[in-house]
Amino acid sequence: MTTTxxxxxxxxxxxxxxxxxxxxxxxxxxxxxxxxGQTVHSLHGGEPFFETPDEIKFAAVRALVENQTHxxxxxxxAPLRRALVEKLSRKNKIQVTExxxxxxxxxxxxxxxxxxxxxxxxxxxxxxxxxxxxxADLVTGxxxxxxxxxxxxxxxxxxxxxxxxxxxxxxxxxxxxxxxNPSGLVFTRAEAEEVAAFAIERDLIVIADEAYEDLVYxxxxxxxxxxxxxxxxxxxxxxxSKSYGMTGWRGGYAVAKEPFMSxxxxxxxxxxxxxxxxxxYAMVEALKTPEERITATREEYRKRRDLLVRALNEVGxxxxxxxxxxxxxxxxxxxxxxxxxxxxxxxxxxHIATIPGSVFGAQGEGHLRFSxxxxxxxxxxxxxxxxxxxx
Numbered sequence: 001m002t003t004t005x006x007x008x009x010x011x012x013x014x015x016x017x018x019x020x021x022x023x024x025x026x027x028x029x030x031x032x033x034x035x036x037g038q039t040v041h042s043l044h045g046g047e048p049f050f051e052t053p054d055e056i057k058f059a060a061v062r063a064l065v066e067n068q069t070h071x072x073x074x075x076x077x078a079p080l081r082r083a084l085v086e087k088l089s090r091k092n093k094i095q096v097t098e099x100x101x102x103x104x105x106x107x108x109x110x111x112x113x114x115x116x117x118x119x120x121x122x123x124x125x126x127x128x129x130x131x132x133x134x135x136a137d138l139v140t141g142x143x144x145x146x147x148x149x150x151x152x153x154x155x156x157x158x159x160x161x162x163x164x165x166x167x168x169x170x171x172x173x174x175x176x177x178x179x180x181n182p183s184g185l186v187f188t189r190a191e192a193e194e195v196a197a198f199a200i201e202r203d204l205i206v207i208a209d210e211a212y213e214d215l216v217y218x219x220x221x222x223x224x225x226x227x228x229x230x231x232x233x234x235x236x237x238x239x240x241s242k243s244y245g246m247t248g249w250r251g252g253y254a255v256a257k258e259p260f261m262s263x264x265x266x267x268x269x270x271x272x273x274x275x276x277x278x279x280x281y282a283m284v285e286a287l288k289t290p291e292e293r294i295t296a297t298r299e300e301y302r303k304r305r306d307l308l309v310r311a312l313n314e315v316g317x318x319x320x321x322x323x324x325x326x327x328x329x330x331x332x333x334x335x336x337x338x339x340x341x342x343x344x345x346x347x348x349x350x351h352i353a354t355i356p357g358s359v360f361g362a363q364g365e366g367h368l369r370f371s372x373x374x375x376x377x378x379x380x381x382x383x384x385x386x387x388x389x390x391x
Contacts, residue, residue: 014121017140022359023133026343030353041382043370044353046181048245048326049304050297056244059285063278074274075265076103076253083287084253092213093226094236096255102264103275103283107211107239107252109268112138114235114254117263118205119144123172125207126163128154130329130360130367132181132209139175147171150363151185159194167202174199176224177209179216182360182369183329184322186216192224200229205260208236214243214294217302218323225255232257235264242326243294244286251275251283301326304372304379311383312370315390326373329357333366334390343368350389352382 023044030040075081081098088094088101104110111134119125121143127135129148139146147166154162163174176195178187187195199206206224213221225234240251254264268274275283305321305328312319312330319330332342339356346352346368357367372379 014141014143018137023355026353026355029347033347033351039351040347041350041352041378041385042374043308043372043382044355045371045373046327047247047373048242049300049373049375050245052245052249053286053289055288056246056282056285060278060282063281068278068281070277072274072277072280074269076101076275077277077280077284080280080284080287083284084255087287088255092210092223092236094223094231094255096231096257100257100261101253101255102261102268103280104237104252104254104268105272105275106241106250107209107237108134109250109272110237110239110252110254110264111135111207111209113264113267113271114207114237114256114260115139115142115144116267117260118173118207118235120172122170124168124170126166126171126174126204127361128175128177128180129362130180130182130357130364131175132177133359135175135177136361144172145170146175148361148363151180151183152363155185155191159191160198163195163198171202171204173205173207175207175209177211178221179212179322179324181212181325182327182355182357182364182367184325184327186219186221186323188219189222192222193227196224196227196230199233204233206230206234208234210236211239212242212325213238215298215301215326216324217298217305217321221324235260240283240286243297244289246282246286249279249282251279251286301372304374304376307376307379307383308370308372311379311386314383315386317368317386326371328370328372329364329367330370331366332357332368335368337366339365339367346389350385352385352389 084101115138119142123144125139127146128151136146149166225231225236235256237254241247309321316334317330335342339358343356355369357364
């Protein structure tokens with residue numbers, strides 16, 4: 001009897017269900033079209049419209065000149081952790097110590113470390129949907145299962161009631177993103193209180209993603225970890241990318257109590273051993289940014305939002321003004337009911353690059369994500385291209 005021996009040259013099975021970002025693939029297609037000499041209206045990206053402010057760049061240069069190029073504590077340099085503690089207290093009403101914050105390589109590493117820290121194979125994680133595309137893969141990469149909770153349904157029927165409907169006995173965590181990417185939805189304090197009550201009742205962990213905390217146009221940003229009884233069961237993840245135009249710097253951080261912080265420290269230590277030292281000094285400088293400048297930047301985004309939303313509605317792509325972030329998420333059914341087909345048609349016929357809603361979960365189907373984190377002139381050019389396309 002002959003037995004078939006499986007080759008040892010294979011990937012770890014936990015990666016079987018983990019894919020690559022559809023957004024990256026679309027970005028590559030846009031680059032290919034441009035390489036042919038054609039113009040593309042780029043509304044598919046997720047980068048701020050402005051460059052990193054000079055004082056932040058100068059802080060990095062100064063750190064380099066001063067030879068801040070050696071190993072730093074893997075959790076972050078002391079000046080950065082002190083500044084984060086002050087910012088979290090002042091802005092987010094989250095009271096922590098320096099030992100309860102950790103610098104990460106972008107918000108992405110903070111989220112990766114968080115999911116790896118709290119989810120076991122076979123666990124379930126509730127995810128408000130539509131969601132930022134990597135989230136499902138981050139959950140799946142732990143061999144847990146993402147349970148998609150329709151955000152619109154939850155708002156209509158009650159947050160807590162909807163979470164109860166979708167939860168299982170194996171549910172261990174809730175992924176809570178506000179403002180949301182791609183829809184721009186901003187959860188209110190009352191809604192945060194419903195999520196908190198559910199988490200406390202079920203003894204769940206909340207993974208809070210606050211990447212767009214400074215981009216709220218209607219209402220105000222509220223951190224769920226600031227609620228009574230929530231700091232102990234919440235890991236909150238932040239990035240320097242959106243507020244400070246620092247996408248390429250890869251600066252982020254997470255805040256958590258024990259036992260979570262020890263786990264986060266292990267994952268950061270054994271993956272990157274911390275954030276690039278001179279980048280951390282730039283992060284310290286970024287935290288000194290006056291609130292008036294952040295407010296002025298937000299108003300620039302509001303202007304772009306209103307311009308794009310008006311153009312979308314004029315051509316029949318129904319879109320309510322998003323309350324936060326820098327994306328519009330209109331219905332695409334006038335183009336095609338299938339969002340991938342709609343995105344392909346817009347790209348090929350109008351040279352407008354968007355992201356199909358289906359990549360953000362089933363609840364995103366029938367929509368397209370347009371980013372308005374671009375110059376006003378580019379939004380105006382896109383508006384004209386839309387008008388020509390629908391004539």
